[in-house]
Amino acid sequence: SVPLHVHLTLCFDPPLLCLSLETACHSLRLLVTLISGDTQFPELTLVLMVNDIPVEYYDSNVTRIVSRRHWIVNESIEESHLKNFVVQKIYKSMKMQSHLLTVFINQTIYRMHSSPAGVHVYQKFAACDLEGDSLTRFFLQDAYEGVETRNYDILTQAYSPLVPELIWTKVQMETKKLTYINVYQPLCLRTLRRYLQENKNILLRKVRPRVRVMRKANVASGKMNIVCLATGFYPRHIKMTLLRDERAVPDEELTAGEVFPNGDGTYQLRRSLALSEEEQRKKHVYTCTVTHLSLDNKLDVRWGMTHVECVQSKRVERCCFIWYVAPR
Numbered sequence: 001s002v003p004l005h006v007h008l009t010l011c012f013d014p015p016l017l018c019l020s021l022e023t024a025c026h027s028l029r030l031l032v033t034l035i036s037g038d039t040q041f042p043e044l045t046l047v048l049m050v051n052d053i054p055v056e057y058y059d060s061n062v063t064r065i066v067s068r069r070h071w072i073v074n075e076s077i078e079e080s081h082l083k084n085f086v087v088q089k090i091y092k093s094m095k096m097q098s099h100l101l102t103v104f105i106n107q108t109i110y111r112m113h114s115s116p117a118g119v120h121v122y123q124k125f126a127a128c129d130l131e132g133d134s135l136t137r138f139f140l141q142d143a144y145e146g147v148e149t150r151n152y153d154i155l156t157q158a159y160s161p162l163v164p165e166l167i168w169t170k171v172q173m174e175t176k177k178l179t180y181i182n183v184y185q186p187l188c189l190r191t192l193r194r195y196l197q198e199n200k201n202i203l204l205r206k207v208r209p210r211v212r213v214m215r216k217a218n219v220a221s222g223k224m225n226i227v228c229l230a231t232g233f234y235p236r237h238i239k240m241t242l243l244r245d246e247r248a249v250p251d252e253e254l255t256a257g258e259v260f261p262n263g264d265g266t267y268q269l270r271r272s273l274a275l276s277e278e279e280q281r282k283k284h285v286y287t288c289t290v291t292h293l294s295l296d297n298k299l300d301v302r303w304g305m306t307h308v309e310c311v312q313s314k315r316v317e318r319c320c321f322i323w324y325v326a327p328r
Contacts (some may be wrong), residue, residue, distance in 0.1 A: 025136075025237060026202070027051055028192035029127040029189040031171060037100075037119030044091050048193045052205050052236060059324060060088055078194065084186065090124065098122040100165040101144045120231075121145060128188035138185055142166070154180045157237040206294035207266055208231035213288050224275045226303060228288035231268035235293060240271055243280045249273055 028096040029049045035041055042059035048056060053059040054068040056077060065077045077083065102120055107297065120245070122144050127138040150161040157177060161167045168176065190314075196203055218225050228242050236259055242249045255272045262268055290299045 024235075025129065025131045025197055026192060026203070027127050027129045027137070028077075028188050028195075030125070032090055032124040033093065033128075034091070034122045034124075035119065036098060036122075039119055044087075046087060046090070048191075050192060050199075053203060055063060055195055056083075060091075069199065069202075070102055070197075079187070079191070081319070085228075086184070094122055094124060097142070097166065098144070101149060101163065103164050104163055126184075128185065128190075130189070130191060130192060135189065137194055138188065148283050152176075154185065190305065205234060206216075207234040208294045209238065209290055209292055209299070211288055211299055211301045213286065213301050215303060218274065224277060224280060226274045226286045227270060227272040228301075229270040230288075230290050230292075231262065231270065232264075232266045233268075233292055234266045236267050237293065238271055239268070239291040241289040242271055243272055243289060244284050246285075246287070 001097045027050070028050075031047045031049070033045045035043055035045075042061045044058075046062040046065075047054055047057075048057070056065055057068050058065045064085070065080055067077060095261040096119060101122065122142070124140060124141040124142050127137070128135060135155070139152060140154075142149045143149045149163050152158070152164045154160045154177070157166065157173075159173065210232045212229040212231070214229070216225055216227060217223075226242070228238060228240060230238060238259065242254060253273060255274070257270045257272075259267050259269045283300060287300050289301045290301075292299075
């Protein structure tokens with residue numbers, strides 16, 4: 001069999017399309033991986049997630065859909081008949097498309113992305129997003145050997161095949177539209193709403209962020225940085241703004257990090273601003289502003305330039321900071 005390190009996969013994780021932080025956003029997400037070739041892994045694997053929490057799982061070795069809700073004992077899968085039908089339909093479709101893409105990639109410059117030893121990885125990502133009770137997005141994306149091959153926005157009927165083998169005829173486009181809108185969309189929404197209703201304590205929980213503002217030295221550049229850190233919050237969606245004397249610092253001046261998971265199921269986000277010598281002399285006041293679904297109002301944490309600066313050596317770093325926990 002082929003060792004693990006040769007498998008190339010593309011992990012899809014598009015952010016939820018939240019138009020407002022005042023309304024809860026939720027998503028049902030399906031990630032499908034088809035592996036062809038001699039490996040120790042199942043040929044087909046499906047993971048169903050509500051937001052960021054796995055709730056159902058299927059692979060071609062188990063050959064049935066199983067629950068991943070560890071907080072429920074003896075969990076049964078609702079509408080398993082229909083879901084198994086969908087699984088088989090996805091499998092047949094991906095097998096055919098994988099063959100077409102293998103031929104295409106072997107004949108083009110895309111072959112540089114191909115996995116060694118005859119192993120090929122084809123992935124599909126599909127999701128429906130809810131904001132409040134409104135469907136804001138329903139789409140799918142495909143990737144082969146880590147390269148995106150197509151995306152399809154079902155709501156707007158925008159279809160973008162990135163390789164000729166995946167182009168649909170007008171008749172195929174209409175057939176796909178009817179199938180997705182009349183079968184998959186209702187199933188996606190029913191499943192998402194049922195999970196949200198049955199698992200409120202887990203899926204609808206709100207955890208307030210802890211916000212920290214630091215002034216620390218950057219070893220590489222030698223500059224001082226103002227760093228805003230929010231951690232321990234759930235759900236994932238958060239808005240963070242750094243103010244300089246009550247005015248928002250332009251995004252191009254900031255080093256904007258991504259939202260990362262903590263080990264306890266919550267998330268963290270940080271942004272930093274490199275301070276020039278002139279900025280340090282001007283003694284600006286910096287404020288980290290955070291908006292989150294768990295907060296009634298925005299949370300402001302201020303750093304004044306009169307605070308003691310960070311002391312940093314090769315082995316030890318000591319930073320003065322403000323650590324603020326949002327009140328309950």
